Amino acid sequence: MTAISKTLPTIKFLKEPTSREWVELAIANLDTILLDHSHCERKAAGVALNLMFRYPSNTKLVRELTAIAREELEHFEQVNQILESRGIQLGPLSSPPYAAGLKARIRRNEPERLLDSLLVAGLIEARSHERLGLLANNCSDRELAKFYRALMASEARHYGIYWVLATTYFERAIVTERLEELAVVESELLAVVHREPRIHS
Amino acid sequence: MTAISKTLPTIKFLKEPTSREWVELAIANLDTILLDHSHCERKAAGVALNLMFRYPSNTKLVRELTAIAREELEHFEQVNQILESRGIQLGPLSSPPYAAGLKARIRRNEPERLLDSLLVAGLIEARSHERLGLLANNCSDRELAKFYRALMASEARHYGIYWVLATTYFERAIVTERLEELAVVESELLAVVHREPRIHS
Numbered sequence: 001m002t003a004i005s006k007t008l009p010t011i012k013f014l015k016e017p018t019s020r021e022w023v024e025l026a027i028a029n030l031d032t033i034l035l036d037h038s039h040c041e042r043k044a045a046g047v048a049l050n051l052m053f054r055y056p057s058n059t060k061l062v063r064e065l066t067a068i069a070r071e072e073l074e075h076f077e078q079v080n081q082i083l084e085s086r087g088i089q090l091g092p093l094s095s096p097p098y099a100a101g102l103k104a105r106i107r108r109n110e111p112e113r114l115l116d117s118l119l120v121a122g123l124i125e126a127r128s129h130e131r132l133g134l135l136a137n138n139c140s141d142r143e144l145a146k147f148y149r150a151l152m153a154s155e156a157r158h159y160g161i162y163w164v165l166a167t168t169y170f171e172r173a174i175v176t177e178r179l180e181e182l183a184v185v186e187s188e189l190l191a192v193v194h195r196e197p198r199i200h201s
Numbered sequence: 202m203t204a205i206s207k208t209l210p211t212i213k214f215l216k217e218p219t220s221r222e223w224v225e226l227a228i229a230n231l232d233t234i235l236l237d238h239s240h241c242e243r244k245a246a247g248v249a250l251n252l253m254f255r256y257p258s259n260t261k262l263v264r265e266l267t268a269i270a271r272e273e274l275e276h277f278e279q280v281n282q283i284l285e286s287r288g289i290q291l292g293p294l295s296s297p298p299y300a301a302g303l304k305a306r307i308r309r310n311e312p313e314r315l316l317d318s319l320l321v322a323g324l325i326e327a328r329s330h331e332r333l334g335l336l337a338n339n340c341s342d343r344e345l346a347k348f349y350r351a352l353m354a355s356e357a358r359h360y361g362i363y364w365v366l367a368t369t370y371f372e373r374a375i376v377t378e379r380l381e382e383l384a385v386v387e388s389e390l391l392a393v394v395h396r397e398p399r400i401h402s
Contacts, residue, residue: 042253042254045250049243049246049247052243056240056291056292056293057291057293058291059285063281067278069246070274070278073267073270076267077264077268080263080267084260089258090257090259090260090263091257
């Protein structure tokens with residue numbers, strides 16, 4: 001393992017950077033992290049697709065999220081190829097409380113539901129971007145480090161797109177205020193590292 | 202409208218060919234058919250993704266359905282571009298009883314649920330293949346005819362893949378027998394053309 005002590009990146013949107021404890025847990029369990037990463041890419045495609053289902057009249061949203069869903073599926077395929085080349089069997093994996101905890105904060109009525117859904121999806125992408133960067137910087141496996149670095153740019157683009165969509169359908173002040181609230185929740189959910197190694201432990 | 206009387210193609214899997222009545226309804230309502238087609242592509246991607254969620258350990262299924270989901274999203278994008286170029290606004294559209302009718306026949310217990318899910322998805326692809334072919338042959342709009350023809354090959358591949366997956370996880374005799382039963386249901390669901398123009402009216 002290379003220096004965990006490298007400066008942790010600060011990602012716009014995120015209230016608190018990821019702890020060293022998570023990095024150590026993840027680096028010590030890269031096979032499980034890879035398998036969880038596969039699930040994350042498929043889930044991210046599912047989130048984009050569900051939003052397209054729910055808001056079929058929002059042309060810009062549909063267009064942008066189609067592109068995101070396609071890209072997530074491409075990454076899903078790439079992770080699965082790495083899993084296969086390493087002899088790691090695909091299979092189910094329990095989810096950490098992170099996504100469910102965020103989802104519980106999505107308000108049930110429209111238009112708040114749309115705003116919150118976009119911001120939660122954006123926050124998850126932002127955290128994925130940060131953590132893939134940490135994996136890239138701290139992982140001594142060159143193939144994986146290269147792979148994680150290659151994915152970082154897309155994750156960054158994705159959270160940018162969710163932000164832009166939020167400001168397309170809502171006033172900027174409203175978006176900023178709600179993002180602040182949800183970002184606090186997001187960081188709180190990660191304040192205590194979940195005992196099982198996951199991308200969002 | 203060009204000759205509806207052209208020989209209707211016979212597609213393996215389908216018990217009964219599509220009626221002339223459907224072709225006439227569809228050709229007279231191409232804008233609605235296009236919008237419904239957009240929904241069909243997105244739903245097809247959703248079906249593939251849901252199966253990947255439900256059977257994450259079935260490596261071959263996951264690999265093949267990832268490719269299908271990616272391709273359906275590509276088609277979804279293409280249909281949406283045609284809609285946009287024609288000034289047809291994206292929006293919701295009520296579903297004909299077809300897919301729900303088929304879904305109701307999927308048995309609830311495993312492993313029957315997997316078998317039925319694959320066969321129902323395959324039957325829907327087979328019917329889409331047949332109907333896109335009918336649209337291509339009977340539509341006087343050259344851009345659309347070309348588009349439908351281009352998509353036919355993929356739809357044919359897709360139903361082939363669902364069939365191969367079924368025979369991967371189940372004995373051929375069991376697959377054939379159940380396919381026969383479901384194919385009868387599929388044709389019955391289309392025996393009376395649904396009053397609203399849809400791909401699966």
